[in-house]
Amino acid sequence: MSGHAVPLLNASGCLDALTAPEVARSLDAFVTKTVTPLPREGNPPPRIAEVEHGMLNSIGLQNPGVDAFLRDHLPRLEELGVPVWVSVGGFSAADFAVVCERLDACDAVATVELNLSCPNVEEAPDTASELVSAARAATTKPLYAKLSPATPDVTETARAVADAGADGLSLVNTIRGLALDPRTRRPCLALGTGGYSGPALRPVALACVHACASALDLPIVGMGGVWSGRDARDLVEVGARAVAIGTVLFSDPGAPARVRAGLNAESPREEALEGGGQLAGAGESPGRRDASSDLRTQKTLQIGPNVPA
């Protein structure tokens, strides 16, 4: 699938294209679950809990490791005919470099997304820019840095990863949260905290996308609580050039078609004018201007090989 005005992707960790190929095919690109250098069993269950306005997850980057991914998964993903973005994670700059180097040789990999912000594993001691630099040195693939919204100024991190060689931003990852079982008064999740996703994340994502689009001229994949085409259009309106859906896929695997229909119903510009106006404080932001002009001029966000957005 290609040629949609605003490409629609899945958020990493929210879809397995091998168990649900038809869902993956309904997207403009498929983003894998995060791949690390070595296999990871992930965190003990319970790993998920529904909470008000969202859910918590603590999966812990369960994945087969880069060797098994390249051997067993990537060839089957390639057969889907959908551009493949590979999410890469690790616990040091060396980890990111190792995986990126392996991916660099794979034609089937369209883009590498760097998971710099998983809330469920110990944070790498290296800074985000060090991780991006290491990845940049290891691959010529387009690099998207996935950032946490849980920071006083996301644009600082965004600038740092841009300077380190990131080609784009994925905004936003989940926020760390905690829920207690009403009966036991103990945490619902085995490890206590988890990543908070779902509708509650929408305004957070909008704020981060808006801030980064205003501050930098990097393409942004916006994500966070998108449930409808209107939600996706909101992200585009504040500067996202592509949109990813995550938690909504859990409740409705048919969400891509539904969100896309709403997204394409009217252009973001028309929608904004119909809605009576401008985002307060966003009127002169370069990000906003860029986003809408890009859509008009089809300035490309490279989603996959030969698939200009």
Place this chain on the structure above:
Amino acid sequence: MRRELLPVIATEPVGPYVLVRLERGGLEPGAPGQFFMLEAPGRLLPRPMSLCQAPPGELAFLVDPIGPGTRALASLEAGHAIHVLGPLGCGFDLGVQRPLVVAGGIGIAPMPYLSEALGGPPALLGFRSDLHAQAARLLPGAEVVVEPRLVTELLPEEPGDVLACGPEAMLEAVRALVPGAQLAREAPMACGYGACYGCVVEVDGHYERLCVTGPVLREAA
């Protein structure tokens, strides 16, 4: 993988449980032990439910209203409609010589459909109270015990091919007594189709997604 909006035919109390009867629409009932993701009105995530009964044109699910999602499902009425995804996962292996159905509490849910497919094999049921034991009417002819007696006390010396569903402690006891039993497990699930990795259980020392590998697991003999 198919998801449809299914009208509610009726909901019927069965002891403390509620039988939610839906029009089948274009969904297949699947194999006994497979499950469906049922939209829980007002909740973010659907809830996994194994199929209880499959009369012509109908899919019926037995719900234990213990949390906000299951209470929302139990409160459905004729005239409502909910989205249903399924059938999902791997059900019971029906190629068994001497089937014996064993269930505890809400674990009776998949057994009426399973029993029908197997031609009404013997069944052992355990419940925590007389009120809960009213659900035994869904499986006529079953032997029933109520706590403090345990369903595992009813297991014969040579139990044959055990197909079981119930609380973890009960399944653990069945596993110990009957190596090779087929156990229908339960886990919190967000998606039901392998996307979220939330429902893992430990199988042979590794975390496996229950919605993909199960929910029916055959324990190594």
